[in-house]
Amino acid sequence: MEIIAEYGPLLLIVTACFAxxxxxxxxANDVANAMGTSVGSKAITIKQAIIIAMIFEFAGASxxxxxxxxxxxxxxxxxxxxxxxxxxxxxxxxxxxxxxxxWLLIATAFGWPVSTTHSxxxxxxxxAAVGISVDAVAWSKVGTIVASWVTSPLISGTIAFxxxxxxxxxxxxxxxPFEKAKTFVPFYMFLTGLLITMVTCLKGLKHVGLDLSMTxxxxxxxxxxxxxxxxxxxLLSRIEPKPIExxxxxxxxVEKVFAVLMVFTACAMAFAHGxNDVANAxxPLAAVVGVIEHNGEVLSKSSTPVWILLLGGAGIVVGLxxxxxxxxxxxxxxxxxxxxxxxxxxxxxxxxxxxxxxGMGIPVSTTHTLVGAVLGVGMARGIGAIDLKVVxxxxxxxxxxxxxGAGLSILFFYILQGIFVV
Amino acid sequence: xxPSSTFSRLFSHSPIRPLQQHMSKVNSCSLKxxxxxxxxxxxxxxxxxxxxxxxxxxxxxxxDDKKNIRLNxxxxxxxxxxxxxxxxxxxxxxxxxxxxxxxAGIILGRKMQTPEQLQEPLRTYISASxxxxxxxNTVVHELDELIETGFGxxxxxxxxxxxxxxxxxxxxxxxxxxxxxxxxxxxxxxxxPIDVMFFYKIFELIGNLADAAxxxxxxxxxxxxx
Numbered sequence: 001m002e003i004i005a006e007y008g009p010l011l012l013i014v015t016a017c018f019a020x021x022x023x024x025x026x027x028a029n030d031v032a033n034a035m036g037t038s039v040g041s042k043a044i045t046i047k048q049a050i051i052i053a054m055i056f057e058f059a060g061a062s063x064x065x066x067x068x069x070x071x072x073x074x075x076x077x078x079x080x081x082x083x084x085x086x087x088x089x090x091x092x093x094x095x096x097x098x099x100x101x102x103w104l105l106i107a108t109a110f111g112w113p114v115s116t117t118h119s120x121x122x123x124x125x126x127x128a129a130v131g132i133s134v135d136a137v138a139w140s141k142v143g144t145i146v147a148s149w150v151t152s153p154l155i156s157g158t159i160a161f162x163x164x165x166x167x168x169x170x171x172x173x174x175x176x177p178f179e180k181a182k183t184f185v186p187f188y189m190f191l192t193g194l195l196i197t198m199v200t201c202l203k204g205l206k207h208v209g210l211d212l213s214m215t216x217x218x219x220x221x222x223x224x225x226x227x228x229x230x231x232x233x234x235l236l237s238r239i240e241p242k243p244i245e246x247x248x249x250x251x252x253x254v255e256k257v258f259a260v261l262m263v264f265t266a267c268a269m270a271f272a273h274g275x276n277d278v279a280n281a282x283x284p285l286a287a288v289v290g291v292i293e294h295n296g297e298v299l300s301k302s303s304t305p306v307w308i309l310l311l312g313g314a315g316i317v318v319g320l321x322x323x324x325x326x327x328x329x330x331x332x333x334x335x336x337x338x339x340x341x342x343x344x345x346x347x348x349x350x351x352x353x354x355x356x357x358x359g360m361g362i363p364v365s366t367t368h369t370l371v372g373a374v375l376g377v378g379m380a381r382g383i384g385a386i387d388l389k390v391v392x393x394x395x396x397x398x399x400x401x402x403x404x405g406a407g408l409s410i411l412f413f414y415i416l417q418g419i420f421v422v
Numbered sequence: 423x424x425p426s427s428t429f430s431r432l433f434s435h436s437p438i439r440p441l442q443q444h445m446s447k448v449n450s451c452s453l454k455x456x457x458x459x460x461x462x463x464x465x466x467x468x469x470x471x472x473x474x475x476x477x478x479x480x481x482x483x484x485x486d487d488k489k490n491i492r493l494n495x496x497x498x499x500x501x502x503x504x505x506x507x508x509x510x511x512x513x514x515x516x517x518x519x520x521x522x523x524x525x526a527g528i529i530l531g532r533k534m535q536t537p538e539q540l541q542e543p544l545r546t547y548i549s550a551s552x553x554x555x556x557x558x559n560t561v562v563h564e565l566d567e568l569i570e571t572g573f574g575x576x577x578x579x580x581x582x583x584x585x586x587x588x589x590x591x592x593x594x595x596x597x598x599x600x601x602x603x604x605x606x607x608x609x610x611x612x613x614x615p616i617d618v619m620f621f622y623k624i625f626e627l628i629g630n631l632a633d634a635a636x637x638x639x640x641x642x643x644x645x646x647x648x
Contacts (some may be wrong), residue, residue, distance in 0.1 A: 033429040113428030173574035334430040381502035384436020389498040
């Protein structure tokens with residue numbers, strides 16, 4: 001207890017810095033995957049992507065990020081074990097943040113496809129199991145999380161497959177695909193709006209003081225979807241089709257319609273990413289803050305303070321502004337194979353999967369979910385060429401990331417203990 | 423920080439565009455035969471030789487393209503068209519260019535002088551074969567639309583229509599071959615036997631050109647039919 005009384009503010013500030021650094025890393029690197037799809041398909045410019053990402057990452061983090069944050073914060077570790085020695089939780093969370101951040105830095109430098117989510121979960125499990133005791137880990141919850149890493153790409157792949165098949169059936173295979181696109185695309189816009197509004201209403205407005213029931217959320221969701229669809233419809237009516245003779249590809253006009261849709265799905269993607277990935281940075285911080293504010297009591301009930309969510313959102317935005325835009329530009333140039341009609345299917349499917357996972361408080365990897373969605377579109381024979389080797393490297397990176405994150409965090413855990421306890 | 427990401431590495435370059443570029447080269451190879459045959463009629467051998475060099479040059483470029491496409495098609499690629507079908511299409515496309523080069527090569531090598539009576543039929547015959555190649559080129563350029571629709575029914579119907587037209591053009595070239603053979607037969611006694619041999623050879627090759635073009639279309643039909 002003396003440690004917390006003595007060093008409390010210092011520990012808090014250091015952890016906040018680590019968390020901000022981690023959020024910065026997420027903004028600099030991870031966001032690019034979420035936004036690269038839209039930039040690559042030329043639906044939006046890089047500048048627009050940055051603006052969308054800033055607004056919606058922030059909104060997603062602060063409105064729908066609470067559930068995943070609380071999972072990272074108190075779902076993985078069984079807090080009952082820690083009532084006697086709360087400082088261990090503080091050191092552990094600090095070392096987890098540091099371990100995950102450093103591991104990500106190393107991995108990025110080597111170009112390994114690691115996920116922030118996997119690093120932080122691995123790190124927390126590592127320090128808890130080795131530093132405290134094997135019983136300190138809520139293994140059933142960890143099991144759920146690991147299982148979701150397999151199921152989330154599968155689910156998003158299935159959704160993307162169905163979405164793209166419906167596009168083929170309803171639009172591309174019709175006599176006048178351009179007109180059909182104008183008719184049906186607002187419906188996809190409605191789905192996007194519905195999804196985001198509903199999740200926000202169900203999960204996000206609690207800490208603003210509004211607690212809405214399922215039915216109320218559904219009503220607001222439909223209203224939100226309709227508003228989005230109407231805005232989209234107005235934007236679509238402004239598109240002038242080019243005469244067929246001037247086109248390199250007969251579907252260029254249709255793609256223009258989908259490009260408008262992609263602006264909306266890009267927003268949804270940024271929102272989903274913010275709602276899930278920001279927790280990787282601020283979950284541990286929230287845990288530390290919780291212990292210090294309650295003078296060493298490890299509570300399992302208290303909710304995540306809003307300022308922490310805002311800090312995470314801000315970190316992501318700063319990361320985007322300082323480095324993220326460059327990464328988005330580079331990735332965008334490589335993803336030209338994904339035209340708007342496919343990019344939207346992938347983005348919407350991934351966003352839906354991630355947002356639902358966020359609502360359930362399950363930390364998933366946005367990038368891996370998006371990879372699953374792209375494969376789904378590929379299965380519908382929509383993409384020229386996908387390199388399956390990358391899917392293989394994702395699996396290898398899992399096997400490496402979990403022990404690496406765990407090992408590093410165990411190391412930092414003992415170092416921190418050495419500094420403060422002895 | 424290395425800006426490579428898992429996600430962007432997932433996308434490999436689609437082989438469709440390079441394949442179409444290869445076919446465009448093949449097509450311009452065969453288109454040059456029009457001018458080439460005219461030059462041989464006027465016995466302007468310098469021009470014939472320079473045209474032959476142009477054809478050979480384009481054919482070499484097409485060969486380089488072919489090698490590049492083959493090298494850049496790793497087994498781990500997941501494509502809407504099977505790897506074998508694509509490579510088969512590529513080699514069929516390449517065959518067209520080879521045949522065009524062979525025709526030009528023999529005419530230049532032997533400085534073949536087409537008798538007055540055969541010039542007009544030969545002109546019609548060779549341009550019919552060239553048209554077949556052009557049509558095959560059109561079909562190959564439909565491939566990206568095919569992927570765009572995800573192999574949708576309407577696009578498949580459209581391609582099938584193009585392939586039927588390709589077959590008609592090839593039949594027309596066959597018919598012209600029969601005609602020109604009989605014209606040659608009528609006058610073959612007045613010509614040197616070796617020349618006659620090579621005329622028959624050239625006629626056969628011109629027919630092969632149309633055949634090769636049709637095989638490109640057939641291969642696309644196989645791709646579409648799955």
